[in-house]
Amino acid sequence: MRAVPAIFILVLISVLLTACGGSTPSAVTGCAPDDADCVEVGIGEPIYLGAFLALDFASGRDTLASVRLALDYLDGVFDQNDGQLLGHDIALLVEKDECNAVSGRIGARAMLSEPGLLAVIGPTCSSTAFGSADQVLSERDVLLVSPSNTAPSLTDPDSHQRTYFRTAFNDAIQGSVVADFVFSRQQLTSAVTVSKADDAYSSQLAATFGVSFTALGGTVVRSFSLKPGDARAGVAQALQADPPAAIFIALQTPDCGEVAAAIRRQPSLRDSTIVVAEACQTEDFIDTLGASATGIYASGPDFSTVQADPFYRDWYLPAYRQLTGNDPDGVFGPSAFDAAGLVIDAIRRTAVVLPGGVLRFSRAQLRRALLDVRRYAGLSGSLTCLPTGDCSEGARIAIYRAPDWPIVRGDRATPVFSQFKTLAEVGLTN
Amino acid sequence: MSWLTSLNGGVLLALCVGGTVLFALAMLLALILVIPQRSREGTGMTAAAYMTVLGSLFAILTGFLINSEYSTLRQAQNIVGIEVAGASQLAYASASLPPSDTSLVQASLVRYLTSVSAAEWPQLEVDPGARSRAGDDLSSLSRLVFSYGPRPYAPSVTTDAMQTSLATVTESRRQRLVIATQELPLPLFVLSVVTGMALISGALLVALRTGPRYGLVAAGIVLIVGFDLTAILAISAPFAGPFVTSTEPIQQLAQEIASGDYLGWLGSR
Secondary structure, eight states, rough: HHHHHHHHHHHHHHHHHHHHHOOOOOOOOOOOOTTEEEEOOOOOOEEEEEEETTTSSHHHHHHHHHHHHHHHHSSSSSSOOOOOOOOOOOOEEEEOOOOHHHHHHHHHHHHSSSSSSSEEOSSSSSHHIIIIHHHHHHHHHHHHSSSSSOOOOGGGGTTOOTTEESSSOHHHHHHHHHIIIIIIIIIOEEEEEEOOOOOHHHHHHHHHHHHHHHHHTTTEEEEEEOTTTTTTTHHHHHHHHHHOSEEEEEOOHHHHHHHHHHHHGGGGTTTTTEEOOOOSHHHHHHHHHHGGGGGOEEEEEOOOHHHHOOOOOOOIIIHHHHHSSSOOOOOOHHHHHHHHHHHHHHHHHEEEEEGGGGGEEEEHHHHHHHOOOOEEETTTTOOOOTSSSSOOOEEEEEETTTOOOHHHHGOOOOOOEEEETTTTTTTTTO | HHHTTTTHHHHHHHHHHOOOOOOOOHHHHHHHHHSSSGGGHHHHHHHHHHHHHHHHHHHHHHHHHHHHHHHHHHHHHHHHHHHHHHHHHHHHHHSSSSSHHHHHHHHHHHHHHHHIIIIHHHHHHHHTTSSHHHHHHHHHHHHHHHHHTTTTTHHHHHHHHHHHHHHHHHHHHHHHHHHHOOOHHHHHHHHHHHHHHHHHHHHHHHHHHOOOOOOOOOOOHHHHHHHHHHHHHHHOOOOOOSSOOOOHHHHHHHHHHHHTTOGGGGGGG
């Protein structure tokens, strides 16, 4: 009978404890709504994203189509209808990038007129971002993820803006691979570079090529820095007396097409090897040069890797064709799809969903979410976002020989040279 | 019966113990009035002879019910564990898809798990048979998962694993819903109550015969009957009342998936 009181007490305690229990975990509400860092998306309101792209250029249109595909794919199908993100529509604010610092500031400020703007995909041109859009957006902690900026200074620790990221490769890698191709593969020891003054992309690409080429043992005999009023044929005229072995044209269309066409017209420069960069891998370039484009080399992302990806080949590409009516007209489409993917992923991971479906975001957490990305198996390759903003830790850069360019031959384009390099290998990270 | 089993612990305790005490007091009064002093010796001895049988019967009945209902509660907890394991496997399997698909499947899974803990659980307490938002979310998740089967870029090993783990989730949910609709076997419970009342009556008759010194034993029996009945009712509904199956594993998994723990590209954090 002594056990009886013990049983009473046990039953009594357990029942009373359960009666008093049943507490639920306190609701997570995230950041305070009146905090400047905090963005709240109300019921029925869209999530605002920006696209800051050079729509006058093929690469801008190409990347915009890829961003639209990423939004279309939010519901898991490419049906030309945008899916929803966390139960909210996405409102894509599109601003035109005119590839200069002024348009960078104007475009960034225009997009900031929407206070709920979380992130911007773009810009297309490095000169739009550098010291311009990247600064304006960083001041407001808005993420800027570029699919096509390649200028090294954008992710240089001394000049990097904290909310700036890019999925495109760093031109330190492209410049190094082109130098390897010219010096080691083509065994040419002298080269001329052509770039555009006051253009972050062009001048820095030419400079990185020069540094790598010189380090290999080559000599950059002359560097042209074209100003807006300079005649594009001037380069060819200046070189005709003393033709260089190689000419690296680090310009964008239409400038590079005009310069290359002028060089091709000079009989004394017929034997000079011409290499252009990825910004010239456009149909405009081929159209401008016609048959004389044959034999011109172009550097850019190695598409054989991208095309081997079954998602790209069997799912993305048909959807792209359905959306635009043609094949990709640029090389940064996969990077743009990845840029949008990273932003969407960061939004999903950091959203605090309040009762009824209201969303709350901390801009600082969004940035940290991007910095958490390690080996994201994107369409453009493996992405790891570094504090300096580079998400493409390495890149396989290929050299294609016209007319066998991806832009002309599509899947059948075969590179004559391809090399994978990491940022560490070109001395940018440990 | 479900209204009774869904009452909270304090109310159940008050109801059962208070009920048995009131019954005992009423019975004691009735016995004092009905049974004359001279007959108490005989009735007390007769009641004492039956006390062992009644006590055993009460113990067997309540023991069976408590064991049976506790097994159901454990089974419900196990099923939740299996459902969570299936969901976890689905999240892992989806990590082999392209990142945009991984992210999508895991977001859909989080939506389902959140609906289960936030919407379906409270509904299981009130109306287990009603259609819940979790059902719709599971349908969306199923459509999404099965849509990867024919896609050429999705490895068949991955899609098979996703479909298998989804089947585990679906099956577990269905079992959970079936358990939620089950009720305490009323005839057995009524029999326990009747036996308990007989036991109390017997104890009171014995106490009347032997005097107030033995009243404490009778009071103990009254309390034991009250506590036993409380225990049966308390554990009898796994999704209602004081002892409920915890949603903690579901909430924890949803939180883990939402924060990216199952994304391959955050693995080295």
